[in-house]
Amino acid sequence: MNTIEEKLWNYIDGTCSPAEQDAIARLIEQDGAYAQKYQELLALNQEFAAIELDEPPMAFTYKVMKAIRTENAMQPLKANIDKRIILGIAIFFVFTILALLTFTFANIHISGINISAADIKLPAGVKLPSTNSIFSGPLVKWFLIFDVVLALFLTDAYLRRKKTAKQL
Structure with missing residues (x-):
């Protein structure tokens, strides 16, 4: 209820139904209490309508946006x-690399001073594929070119970051 x-506020604002x-x-x-309260609320509504709204200064929006930008800039x-x-x-x-190196060094048998004649003896069930055709194809050449370009790109990004850090 x-x-x-x-x-009365709904009546003054016009938000109630016609009934x-x-x-x-x-x-x-008919009711004096309603009439008195209606006159009070009507006077209050007229005072509200007569109040001039305060407007923020011209630089308010700029200052608020600047504060938001600096707050966001402080966060990583x-x-x-x-x-x-x-x-x-x-x-x-x-550990994976250490295990592979340990396995490799455990299976290399070097005879004499001639290091180029190293004999790698693998267990009987392990057979290595022929790598002659793999490393001579155009796929490997493109892979190497991609690696060189990627290395240059990463080096450039690192040097630029280092340069901007010095300027700050």
């Missing part, structure tokens, strides 16, 4: 990465 003030408007108009005419743009995950991946690869 609406209170007297709610009903409610007629009922409230009759209440204002990169996501927070758990260092334990990176450490776990690094440990996995280090």
Whole structure:
């Protein structure tokens, strides 16, 4: 159920239905409490309408946007990465490389001073594929060209980052 003030505000604002408007108009005419409250609220509404709205200064928007930009600039743009995950991946690869090197050095038998005549003896069930055709094809040449371009790109990015860090 609406209170007297709610009903009268809806009547003043014109947000009630026509049937409610007629009922409230009759209440204002017949009931002195409604009429007094209606006059008070009507005067208050006229005062609200007469109040001039304050406008912010011209530079307000600029200052607010500048504050937002500086606040966002202080926050790091990169996501927070758990260092334990990176450490776990690094440990996995280090142990894998160490295991491969250990296996390789355990199976190399060097005879005499001639290092180029190293004899690699693998277990009986392991057969290495022929690599003569793999490393001479155009695919490997394109792979090497891609690696060189990528290395140049990464070196350039590193040097530019280093240069801008010095300028700051």
